Amino acid sequence: MIHQFKNNGYNIVMDVNSGSVHVVDDLVYDVVGPAEQPIARGVRDLDAVTAEVEEKLAASWSHEQVREAVSEVMELAEAGSLYTEDIYEGYIDQFKNRKTVVKALCLHIAHDCNLACRYCFAEEGEYHGRRALMSFEVGKKALDFLVKNSGNRINLEVDFFGGEPLMNWQVVKDLVAYGRSLEEPFHKKFRFTLTTNGVLLDDGVLEFVNREMSNVVLSIDGRKEVHDRMRPFRGGQGSYDLIVPKFQKVAESRDQMNYYVRGTYTHNNLDFSRDVEHLADLGFEQISVEPVVADPKEPYALREEDLPKLMEEYDRLAAGLVKRQKEGRGVNFFHFMIDLSGGPCVAKRLSGCGSGTEYLAVTPWGDFYPCHQFVGNEKFLMGNVDEGIVRQDLVDEFKCCNVYSKEKCRNCFAKFYCSGGCAANSYNNHGNINDAYDLGCELQKKRVECAIMMKAALADEEG
Numbered sequence: 001m002i003h004q005f006k007n008n009g010y011n012i013v014m015d016v017n018s019g020s021v022h023v024v025d026d027l028v029y030d031v032v033g034p035a036e037q038p039i040a041r042g043v044r045d046l047d048a049v050t051a052e053v054e055e056k057l058a059a060s061w062s063h064e065q066v067r068e069a070v071s072e073v074m075e076l077a078e079a080g081s082l083y084t085e086d087i088y089e090g091y092i093d094q095f096k097n098r099k100t101v102v103k104a105l106c107l108h109i110a111h112d113c114n115l116a117c118r119y120c121f122a123e124e125g126e127y128h129g130r131r132a133l134m135s136f137e138v139g140k141k142a143l144d145f146l147v148k149n150s151g152n153r154i155n156l157e158v159d160f161f162g163g164e165p166l167m168n169w170q171v172v173k174d175l176v177a178y179g180r181s182l183e184e185p186f187h188k189k190f191r192f193t194l195t196t197n198g199v200l201l202d203d204g205v206l207e208f209v210n211r212e213m214s215n216v217v218l219s220i221d222g223r224k225e226v227h228d229r230m231r232p233f234r235g236g237q238g239s240y241d242l243i244v245p246k247f248q249k250v251a252e253s254r255d256q257m258n259y260y261v262r263g264t265y266t267h268n269n270l271d272f273s274r275d276v277e278h279l280a281d282l283g284f285e286q287i288s289v290e291p292v293v294a295d296p297k298e299p300y301a302l303r304e305e306d307l308p309k310l311m312e313e314y315d316r317l318a319a320g321l322v323k324r325q326k327e328g329r330g331v332n333f334f335h336f337m338i339d340l341s342g343g344p345c346v347a348k349r350l351s352g353c354g355s356g357t358e359y360l361a362v363t364p365w366g367d368f369y370p371c372h373q374f375v376g377n378e379k380f381l382m383g384n385v386d387e388g389i390v391r392q393d394l395v396d397e398f399k400c401c402n403v404y405s406k407e408k409c410r411n412c413f414a415k416f417y418c419s420g421g422c423a424a425n426s427y428n429n430h431g432n433i434n435d436a437y438d439l440g441c442e443l444q445k446k447r448v449e450c451a452i453m454m455k456a457a458l459a460d461e462e463g
Contacts, residue, residue, distance in 0.1 A: 002036060002083065003413030004029060007453040008319050013082075014452065016413050020081035021340055023456045027061055031069040032082070039077050046071055088416075092404050100399060101151035103354070105142055106361040106372050109134045109172055110163040114199050116234045119264060119292050119300060132364035133168040139175040141385035142362045147186050149388075159193040161361075161372060166200035176212050193217065195262075197231070198243035201250070210253055218247045221263040222275020222289065229268060230300070248283055256285040260334060263289040266300035270309045273317035280324065280331045288334035291443055293425055302439060311446050318450035322457045338417065338451040352419030356382070356398025370398055373424035398423065401433050408436040414448045 001016040011029040013022040024032070034056035038049045050067045057066065076082035112131045113120075143158070150156055158179065160172050172194070179190040194209055195217040209216055220243060221227040228238025251259060261284045265272035272289055279287050291310075294301040302310070317333070324330050353359055356370030363375060366385035374380040383390040401423055403415040421444065425437035 001086070001411065001413065002032060004032060005449050007449055008315060008322075008457065010453050010456050012449070012452055012456060014413060015082050015084055016416065017086045017088075018081055018084040019340065019416065020076075020084075021452055021455070022076070022082070023460070027065055027069045028072060030057060030061065031066060031073055035070055035073045036083055039074065039083055044074070046074065049074065089404055092402065098399075099151075100354075100357040100395075101153050102146055102149040102358060102360060103153050103155070104157035104159070104359040105146050106159045106161050106359070107134065107139060107142060107175070108162065108361060108363050108372065108375065109139070109160045109165045109175075110168040111364050112167050113163045113197070114167065114233070115164070115197050115231055115239060117231045119230060119266060119294055119298075134171060134362075134364040136171050136174050136178075138362075138364065138366040138385060139171060140178055141366060143175065143179050143182065145385055145388065147182055147188055150188065154187060155189050155191060157191045157193065159195060161195050164197055164199070165194055166196055166205060169200070169205065173208060176208075191215075195219070197239070198246050199239060201243070201246045206250060206253060209250070214258060216250060216254070216259045218243075218250060218259060218261045219263070220244070220247060220261050220279070221265070222269070222272070223278045226265075226269045226275055227263075230264070230266065244282065251284055251286075260286045260288050262334075263287075264292050265289055266292045266294075267302055267306060268300050270306055271313060272310075273313045273320065276317055276333060277320060280329075285331045286334075287331055290335070291440065293422075293428070293437070293440065304439060307439070307442055310443060314443075314446045314450050318454050322454055325458060335447045336451040336454055338448065338455065340452070340455055352421070352423075355423055356380075356401075357395055370394065371424060373422070373428075397433065405434045406436055408438075408441065412441070412445070414441075414445045417448045418444045 003014040003016060005012055011024050011026060013024055013029065013032050014020070015022075031053055034053040035049060038052045043049050043052070046067065050063070050070045053070055054063065054066055061069075073082060110133050112133065146156055146158070158175075160175075165172055176192055179192070183189055191214040192212055193215040194213050197219045219231070220240070221230055224238070224240045227240040231239055233239060247261060251261075261279055263275060263279070265275060269275060276287055276289050279289070291302055292300060296303070318336065321331065321333055321336065353371070359371060360382070361369045361372045361375050362385065363369070368382040368384060368389060369375045369377075369380050370382065380394060381391070382394050389395060401420070403409040403420040406420050406426075409415045409420050418441075421436050421440060423433040425440055426435045427433045429435070429437045
């Protein structure tokens, strides 16, 4: 399978199954598509393939030009970097039957929040239920469960999530200390992450975070008017002015590494590339700004008619980030970070985040769900910290969720980059974890194209 696209002046050809990416001239770009069918049929005679290609092309190139381009394309095919076969689908039965271990937990340390973000899927931290703070005892049992069910895996991940985790800060600190106490006797290494809105962030918190947290996620949506509109306090006043200097201090104290400022764009700021630029101009070098996923009835929800504008914004953002990089002012934009040298392992490429199998969310009272976005939906209650996993059928269902179980993904060029997308978004839009969130898919495909274009542009600069 090949995918061809043009972006910011680059002609790009992707060979989906091998992961090879080619930046080509206009002639080869025109030839690649028509040459696929005869080469796939096993035709190896240069003149025969050229004749078949010429039949499908408009008379915009001479015979000798087409013949030369076909020769180049055939060489790429022979080298295994064009028109390659899918070697992964045959692996799927082995993949489904693989033994999985739990390697990550999302601890809902606080089902409560001091902000009233308008798009919050957690309903101001309540997750369709009651306000609650996780006790140390529940968190301790969760870490014990993780160690017990992690098999031979050494590196374990724990994200302190909410609501707002800093509203239960002492328990966070106590659980980090408990996790550290488990490392040596069980031959494990915990990697802790904190996600915070920054309201309660102070020097004491920052000192602890910098000592103990491998990563920290800082929630900010971009420009002041955008952020304050969607992330106000419950009284309606904005939070931008309070958190920005705190977040800048976090970024500098961590040497601009091992953190993200993480925003959400909505129908209200379709020009979101300007929010990314604003965050970069504030001095942040690790940035993620992601599309809102919301009930279509909400006024801030993204709509299908927004797609052309959003596509333009991603192109604009990609070109702007290339320019910044060339000027020595580069930043990392999470959704444009892509590995063309090999990428994640096969299991990761096929199944993504591992929700419901390798990754679980834990409520303040100790219930297990496949991930934070399923919390509160009793259909997906998998067990608890006292009994462990009691819904093996759910584990099996999520284990079988992959790019080949989703019809929309099987023939998609981006499938090995997005790994089939988010199971929760699929369920919330279609009632089925093996479907795909269509609007999100279109945006993901565009992000993959932009990311590859950026690689080409920066490689061109280095060359």
